[in-house]
Amino acid sequence: MREANLIGELEKTLLDTGIDTQISALATVLLDRVGELAKEIAARIRAVAPSSHYEVVPAEELEEACRAHLCNALQALSGQAPLDTEAAARVGRRRAQENVPLPSVMTAYRVGVKSFWEAVVAEALRTSLVGSDQLVAAASAIWELQDAITEGMVSGYHDAASQRLLAGERERSALVEALLEGRSMDVDAVWSAAEVLGVPRNGPFTVVAAEVPGIGRQALPEVAAILSRRDIRSGWRLRPDLELGIVYLRTSRDLDDLARVLRQHAQLRVGVSPTYDDLCRTGDALRFAKVAMRGGDAESGAVTFFDDSPLAVASAGAPGVMARVASNVLGPIEALPAGERDVLLDTLEAWSACGGSAEEAAKRLYVHPNTVRMRLRRIAEHTGRSVSDPRGITELSLALCAVRQTPNHSSSEPAGSTGSTEPADG
Known part of the structure; x- marks a missing residue:
């Protein structure tokens, strides 16, 4: 739309000034010299544009682009x-596609526009086809034309850059998926995957598994960019139920920075x-990461590291078995009214967390x-496990982990209150 408006303004300006004929x-005269002018402008661009950026553009291609714009x-x-x-958009x-930064391309266009204007002025003075007053009046139309060409180029550049970015992300995602699925990959394929992900083949690496808040929704939005700002490289894959990442720990x-980022942005486990x-x-x-994830509290944004949470991991490693253990050990407490049940479980959890x-x-x-001691005695009475016996503590702790890892298990009342009457100091 902007380009169309500029073209319309150009035509209107030429007609309003009455100098379209001149x-x-x-x-028309300059068209006969277009080959010569294209060579001159290409040489100026080569001299001004940073060689580290424009050296990827072949000389013939640059000259042809100058010729096309001039024509x-x-x-x-x-x-x-x-x-x-559209011709400018193609350029x-x-x-x-050649990875020339847009600022370098804009610099080249400024050089080209300046050279074109100088050629127009020089030819006008040489041939006297256009007087000075008419040339000044037409200048705005000529600059509007150059604006339309430049905007066309920028539009094409952004389109191609977006397509390349999307294609790159798809390739990265596919390679991450192949690695996560543990597909058999030969040495060359693994090296290619490492190159695309921007990591060496040898680590250390770690895998992150995060529950998503809904199908197709990210669990850790912008996590790759956030980690990149900390100079941590990673590749991510979004599945219907999980967001998975491979992180290179340089x-x-x-690892500490990764933990901070995850704890700051985690919505679920x-x-x-x-x-x-x-x-x-x-x-x-990935299998270890999933087990660690299941070891977290199902009702919080807990970040669980496999190596740092043996009890939670042991409980999550065999969910069917642990559900049975939880039922056998804490079943009598689970059967209590919600308020009393939650108070006892929260007390057991706090006591365990406090050593x-x-x-x-x-x-x-x-x-x-x-009050805490009294509640612990009540737990022992209901479960038959004493909190002074190592075996009893182990069974209670494993069963509690299994209960907390079960979704939709939440306290309905504050931990400091109860659904029944109890003395404040036992």
């Missing part, structure tokens, strides 16, 4: 053909595998230490 004659502009000015912005797409600090060195073992790492200290658990729960 400009047409001048443009396009001069034919429009002479009335021989309408302005064709823009080509430069994007330094020991990267996230699991992180043990580190591994060979990309071919990514499928095994078996009733005093520290009381601070976390905002109750008296004797």
Whole structure:
């Protein structure tokens, strides 16, 4: 739309100034010199544009692009053909495919426009086809024409850049999927995957598995860009139920940075595998990451590292078995009214998290230490497992992990309150 408006403004300006005939004659003369002018402009672009960017453009191709733009502009000015912005868009797409940065392309266009204007002025003075006053009046129309050509180039550049980005993301996603599925890949395929992902073949790596909030929705939006800003390379794949990532840990600090990013952005459970060195073992790492993810609290955005959470991992590793264990150990408590059940389970969880200290658990729960001790006695009475017996503690802890890992299990009342009457200090 913008390009069409510019073309319309150009035609209107030429007609309003009454100099279309003079400009047409001048443009016709310059068309006879288009080959010479194209060589001159291409040489100027080569001299000004950074060689590290434009050296990828063959000399013949650059000269031909200059020729095409000159013919396009001069034919429009002479009335021989309408302005064709698609020609400029093709050049823009080509430069994007050649990885020439857009600022470098814009620099080349500025050089070209300046050279074109100088050629127009020089020819007008040499031939006297257009007087100074008429040339000044026509200048705005000529610049509008150049704006239309430049906008066409930029539009084509952005289209090609977007297509390349999309194609690159699809390729990255497909390679991540192949690695995660543990497909048999030969050495060359693994090296190619590493190259596309921007990582070495040898790690250490880790796999991240994150629950998604809904089908097709990301669990960790923009996580690749966030990690990239921390100089951490990664590749991600979105599945219907999970968002999965392969993360390259260049330094020991990267794992800590990854943990901070995940904890800051996690919406639901996230699991992180043990580190591994060979990309071919990514499928095994994914299984560990999934187990770690299931080991987190189903009602929170918990980030669980496989190596740091043996109890949670052990519970999540055999969900069917642990469901039976949880039923056998905590079944009597699960059968209590919701308020009483949640208070006892929250107390057991806080006491365990505080290293078996009733005093520290009381601070976390905002109750008296004797209240914690009384609740622990009630747990022992209901389950037959004592919190002073190592075996009893182990069974209670495993069963509690299994309960917390079950979706839709949430406390209905604050941990400091109960559904029944109990003394504040036992």
